[in-house]
Amino acid sequence: MKKSNFLFLSLLLFIAATLQIHCQTYAKNGMVVSSDKTSSQVGVDILKKGGNAIDAAVAxxxxLAVTHPAAGNIGGGGFIVFMDNNGKVTTIDFREKAPLKASNDMYLDETGNVVDNSNHMSAKAIGxxxxxxxxxxxxxxxxKLPWAEVVQPAVEQAKNGFPFNWSLYGAAEYFTSEENRNPFMKGYFLNENEKIPEPGEWWKQPALAKTLSLIRDNxxxxxxxxxxxxxxxxxxxxxxxxxxxxxxxxYEAIERSPIKGSYKGYDIYSMPPPSSGGVALVEMMNLMELADFKTIEFNSAAHLHLVAEAMRRAFADRAEHLGDPDFNPDIPIKKLTSKSFAQKRFNEIDMHRASVSDSTKFGQIYDGESTTHLSTMDAFGNAVSLTYxxxxxxGSQMGSPQLGFIFNNEMGDFNPQPGITKNNGQIGTMPNLIAPEKRMLSSMTPTIVGKNGKPFLVIGSPGGRTIINTVFQTVLNVLEFNMRIDKAIEALKIHHQWLPDQIIYEKDLMSPDTRRILENMGHTLGTxxxxxxxxxITFDPEKRLLTGASDSSQPDSGAVGY
Structure with missing residues (x-):
């Protein structure tokens, strides 16, 4: 490397380490990006001890189960995509399961309707x-490192405390208010003095520390x-x-082969069912590969129309076909992710007029938004994309004070009414009906993009229904439009999920002129x-440079590297 380039890179690394703002962070030896910067630092500390990307992700x-309880958890579930330094990719499925006593009509009254949102807000909603x-x-x-060593930092954070932040303070004020009648959450944030910590004060969680200690030891x-x-x-x-x-x-987690696709020389690896993310992502990227982006300007009405039409088709296919593969052995994954299927779908798109979604066909299952993502890379060339x-x-806002963690309410991700599909997006198709020990369908889309057998982009997101589409657009922004990672993350995102039949866009990021053109094409818009x-995280193999970024909408998140 030339001396001038080395000095410039050194300056970038110094600035990134010094400034505590949401921008790109640069590193040479390892990187962790998560929803809480103190947790990202925990991961980097594990890398500094000689741990690999898996060790850092686990730690x-x-x-995050300590610092980000809205979504970081030991009471929920999720997925890992892992690429090792030889380019081999695998996945770990640790999605929640329906209990043995579950049934496909467990939330319905005698008329066949869901009782009081019980599939989301009751103890029976816990998977x-x-x-x-x-x-x-x-x-x-x-x-690589001993199990106890990677769990110990979380034990110490729960036992000794960490600085309470403003996001936690806002949640604590709500859950301890008079209108909240949830006894577990009323006491959840209180310190030993029975008061909410002020931002900057240390918050201790002794019950959680005990639970984590048992996990560390056993x-x-x-x-x-x-x-x-x-x-x-x-x-x-x-x-x-x-x-x-x-x-x-x-209960056992399962290792599964990834969904694999390609886009103009890049390899795309993502999560297979029971996640719907990988199949939908590859299907949409295949559609984009057929588009002529020399004539379709980024974020133009034509671009957003094309993206929305791709989303519409992928989500329709999602609802028709996808579910737990252990209960649905005939899911047509090869067909849905094939280039020939994409060509057929692409030929159906009218570039001047919106399609119409039909509620008698297929749509989208509801996913909650209490999800979080982390990405890690190490100096050995391993990469992890983890969403849980x-x-x-x-979650369910329920838990035992003796255990110190919050239970999920993931049973709400199953189709609650067999055979009932509605314009509002409720789906009743067979692949995702409730059954004992079945894993509910998910939108989580942890993804690794490879180039020449090495990690190039590690990406993922929370966001419930929108996860698939935010990841899709970010991958497209990097691969097709050559955006740097922070710009790709911050760029306008839209969302279409077949049903309801509308484009949702991020407020203030779409011009009035573009909105009017899309409406004239037949789209309904919401914000x-x-x-x-x-x-x-992106990786430049020539410079051996890791670049990380977190979404500025998450004030406590951060990329930490060394």
Whole structure:
């Protein structure tokens, strides 16, 4: 490297390490990007001790269970995509399962309607958690440092405390207010003096520290057997939940082959079912590969129309075909991810007029938005993309004070009414109906893009229904439009999910002229403040340079490298 280039790179690294703002962060030896910067630092500290990307991901994920309880968890589940330094890619499925006592009509009254949103807001909405099993399996097969060493930082954070931030303070004020009648959440944020910590004060979680200590000392069995399992089962029995000690004892994470696609010389690896993310992502990227972007300007009405039409088709296919592969062995994954299928779908698109979604066909299952993502890369050339979730923000908002963590409400991701598909997006198709031990369909889309057998882009996002589309657009921004990672993350995102039949766009980021053109083409538009909270890393093999960025919509998030 020329001396001038070396000096410039050194300056960039110094600035990135000094400035505490949401911008690109540069590193040479390792990088962790997550929803909480203190947790990202935990991961980097593990890398500095000689750990690899899996070790860093596991340590960061357990740390997020302490620092980011809205979504970081040991009471939920998720997915890992892992690329090793030889270019081999695998995935770990630790999606929650329906309890053994579950049935496809468990939330319905005698008229066949869902009772009081019970599939989201009741103890019966809690699925068998998978996070601990997934992190343990990933570490056992691919980690480098001892298990106890990667779990210990989270134990220390829970036991000794960490600085309370403004996001947690806002949540604590709500959950301890008079209008909130949830007894568990009323006491969840209180310190030993029975008061909410002020921002900057240290928040300690002794019950969670004890639970994490059992996991540290006993691995998988520290959660699914013994004292913790007994307490979970007792709580479920007392509060109307379905999970038993047998459910916990039987739960196992699964290693699965990734969904693989390609885009103009890049290899795209993402999560297979029960995630719908990988199949939909590859299908949409195949459609984009057929477009002529020399004549379609970025963020023009033509560009957004094309993207929305691709989303519409992928989400229709998602609802028709995808579910837990262990219960749906005939999912046509090869067809849905093929270039020939994309050509057929592309030929159906009218570049001047919106298609019409039909509620008698297919649409989208609801996904909550209490999800978080982390990306890691190490000096050895390994990369991890990990997304996990509780469903709603703070999940079911239920838990045992003796255990210190929040249970998910993931059963709401199943189709609640067999055979009933509505314009509002509720789906009743067979592949995602409730059954004992079945994993509910997910939108989580942890993704690694490779180039010449090496990681090039590690990306993922929370956002429920929008996850697939925010990841898709970010990947497209980097690969097709050559955007640097922070710009790709911050660029306008839209969302179409077949049903409801509308384009949702991020408020204030689409021009009035573009909106009018899209409406004249037949689209219905709606807004939201932001979509997703992407956490990404790119790698330049020539410079051996890692570049990380987190979404500015997450004020506590951050990329940390060294």
């Amino acid at each position: 960061t994920a357990f740390s 068998v958690p998978g996070t601990v099993a997934g992190l343990y399996l990933a570490h056992r097969k691919y980690g 691995g998988h069995d520290g959660f699914y057997k013994g004292e913790t399992a007994k307490n979970i089962a007792s709580w479920m029995k007392e509060n109307g939940g379905l999970i038993t000690k047998k459910d916990l004892r039987k 979730t509780l469903e709603y923000s703070y 939201r403040n932001n979509m997703g909270a992407l956490m990404g």
